[in-house]
Amino acid sequence: xxxxxxxxxxxxxxxxxxxxxxxxxxxxxxxxxxxxxxxxxxxxxxxxxxxxxxxxxxxxxxxxxxxxxxxxxxxxxxxxxxxxxxxxxxxxxxxxxxxxxxxxxxxxxxxxxxxxxxxxxxxxxxxxxxxxxxxxxxxxxxxxxxxxxxxxxxxxxxxxxxxxxxxxxxxxxxxxxxxxxxxxxxxxxxxxxxxxxxxxxxxxxxxxxxxxxxxxxxxxxxxxxxxxxxxxxxxxxxxxxxxxxxxxxxxxxxxxxxxxxxxxxxxxxxxxxxxxxxxxxxxxxxxxxxxxxxxxxxxxxxxxxxxx
Numbered sequence: 322x323x324x325x326x327x328x329x330x331x332x333x334x335x336x337x338x339x340x341x342x343x344x345x346x347x348x349x350x351x352x353x354x355x356x357x358x359x360x361x362x363x364x365x366x367x368x369x370x371x372x373x374x375x376x377x378x379x380x381x382x383x384x385x386x387x388x389x390x391x392x393x394x395x396x397x398x399x400x401x402x403x404x405x406x407x408x409x410x411x412x413x414x415x416x417x418x419x420x421x422x423x424x425x426x427x428x429x430x431x432x433x434x435x436x437x438x439x440x441x442x443x444x445x446x447x448x449x450x451x452x453x454x455x456x457x458x459x460x461x462x463x464x465x466x467x468x469x470x471x472x473x474x475x476x477x478x479x480x481x482x483x484x485x486x487x488x489x490x491x492x493x494x495x496x497x498x499x500x501x502x503x504x505x506x507x508x509x510x511x512x513x514x515x516x517x518x519x520x521x522x523x524x525x526x527x528x529x530x531x532x533x534x535x536x537x538x539x540x541x542x543x544x545x546x547x548x549x550x551x552x553x554x555x556x557x558x559x560x561x562x563x564x565x566x567x568x569x570x571x572x573x574x575x576x577x578x579x580x581x582x583x584x585x586x587x588x589x590x591x592x593x594x595x596x597x598x599x600x601x602x603x604x605x606x607x608x609x610x611x612x613x614x615x616x617x618x619x620x621x622x623x624x625x626x627x628x629x
Contacts, residue, residue: 338359436453438511439510452501477523491590495613503518504518521580524548
């Protein structure tokens with residue numbers, strides 16, 4: 322492609338470190354043009370070598386410690402790709418919600434996918450174990466699914482590149498099961514819908530992994546506390562007028578049991594990932610994940626015995 326003399330004289334069209342290399346990519350910090358050799362991928366855009374050196378010099382001791390500890394055992398290669406697994410989960414969940422809007426289909430779909438512990442009890446003659454997972458696909462309304470998917474996007478775009486797609490999916494599924502098991506244990510016979518258990522599992526894993534590598538986890542801890550305490554706060558305010566905290570908590574429509582179960586399951590998965598990062602430990606990691614899944618499913622015997 323031919324260029325004009327004015328274009329060639331404009332230094333902004335060429336890498337500031339290699340004036341003979343044409344480029345149209347700018348450093349996100351200093352806004353100078355950089356060529357492919359001089360780019361370092363960042364969360365948004367790229368960073369030039371000088372800004373990268375300055376950024377490293379400004380790192381806090383905790384950040385430097387986290388970088389050294391995580392790099393010392395490079396088992397989880399960070400991916401520069403888009404968080405495709407996160408986007409895939411959002412797409413499938415969104416499609417399920419759209420199908421549920423079809424008249425005459427929505428109620429049938431919800432009844433088929435929602436979770437209720439009575440469908441796990443052989444004594445009642447109906448066993449539908451898929452509900453342990455499909456509960457994350459159905460939601461009670463637009464704001465319910467919007468808030469869950471927004472949270473999934475914000476956490477997933479950071480956590481998935483760190484873990485990889487397969488590990489991220491395993492975390493999401495185990496977190497969903499953990500939330501369902503907690504509902505079965507703490508609220509047997511109660512209908513629940515939504516991906517809140519899986520979302521809290523992501524929170525739990527992020528908290529443990531961040532703590533393990535020495536990162537500042539205070540913001541994550543505060544977000545978890547706020548989200549977990551919210552239904553209790555709303556119920557408490559409502560109970561001032563109604564006089565019954567239990568009734569007010571049930572009326573809120575938020576399954577704190579699923580939040581708790583997902584948080585615990587996600588924290589355990591995060592602990593497994595943090596302690597088995599080396600490539601030689603991959604078999605151990607898979608074995609521990611399978612064991613955790615089996616233990617969660619085994620806990621379902623407890624509410625089942627309550628119905629006998």
